[in-house]
Amino acid sequence: MQLLFHYNWLIRDEWYSWCEDLTEEELLKNRTGGVGSILQTLFHIVDVEWSWIRLIQGKEDFQENFDDYKSISKVRELDARFHKEVEEFVNNWDENMESNKFYDLQSDGSHLTDTWGEVMRHIIAHEIHHIGQLSVWAREIGKKPISANFIGRGLGTH
Template sequence: MRERVGGVGGILKTLFHIVDVEWSWIQTIQGKPDFQEDFSLHATLDKVRKLDAKFRLDVEPFVLAWHEGLEQKRFEDHLPDGRIVIDAWGELMRHVIAHQIHHIGQLSVWSREVGKPPVSANVIGKGLIEIEDRANSL
């Protein structure tokens, strides 16, 4: 809970932020309702983990169903000032990924500050992209 430089104030708040923002972007991309979670309702590691498990029910199927045809799908964001910003779904998904990696770096630094091993940013071998015959590729 200690306030830290960077992130959104501390380790737990940053973990909450990662979960909340990932879900929010996935909801928004799909045109589904989005809302801002209240950190005070999730101010323990167990509660953040439960929120992550709850949101994963929405996030995981979308990510696992991703295909090349979604890369250029049009996303229109209507800003409060009336402007419309148009992006591709692929660009937005890469933003979500960059957001995750950015915070992994912060968590790694904070882990070292408290004497723990750094958080790994390695995504190689995590099966993020399905290949037809992974066993034969080794």
Template sequence: MLKLFQYNWQVREDWFTWCEDVPEEELLKKRTGGVGSILYTLFHIVDVEYSWILSLKGEPEPEEPPFEAYASLARVKEFSKLCHKEVKPFVISWTSEIESQTLSETNSSGETINFKYGEIMRHVIAHEIHHIGQLSVWSRELGKEPVTANLIGRGLFD
């Protein structure tokens, strides 16, 4: 599982680099599909990963910060770095014993829903990959080559 998180973190950094050559108005432009804009999508990816990992750590999930406070590439990158400092140690310390632990959440109807930690971790991985696909579509709409989604050749298994 660690390798897939490392893959996502590498790809995310590649997207941040990709964004450096795109005018900010394009990064903030509302797009069809996904969660809105390129920059908001990157912000959303970080926020979801951070929120779930905090929950798994038993820490209170913060309210989603307003995107307006982070609506620049530099601020989203800084938000990512800050969240990563808390996320990475938890991911690195993952063991098979944690896999089947249960997290109980209360939904908006007041019902308690139980999730296995392993299920949440895989959801976080898949969530980012899903949104990276959307970024790839938008990059082609801008006439730019997307970041490669290839896991092979990233040095993760060296």
């Protein structure tokens, strides 16, 4: 599980660097699919990862406002601020945490019961899904996307 988080973080950092060559207009342009723009998608990835990690630990979650993060440098700063807490939790993950129960209160007042392991895999899949959207958008604007290849990144020795 930790390797896939490390993979996502590495890919995300490469996307941040990739975005530095784009204009603000291109970063904020509303696109089909996803949560809107390239920048808003990166913001969403960071926010969702941090929120889920906090929620399964029983910590308070609060929503950041994207309007406060409308530059690649601001999204990177937010990521760095949240990452310390996320990385500490991920790096301390052990199999005993896998079946811990998470009770998710729904808007209709009902509860869904998941395990921490299910939530962790959801976080991983969520980011991979949105990175795929970024890849499609990159091709639409004529730029080569970041490779999604796990092989050759040295993660197996991490």
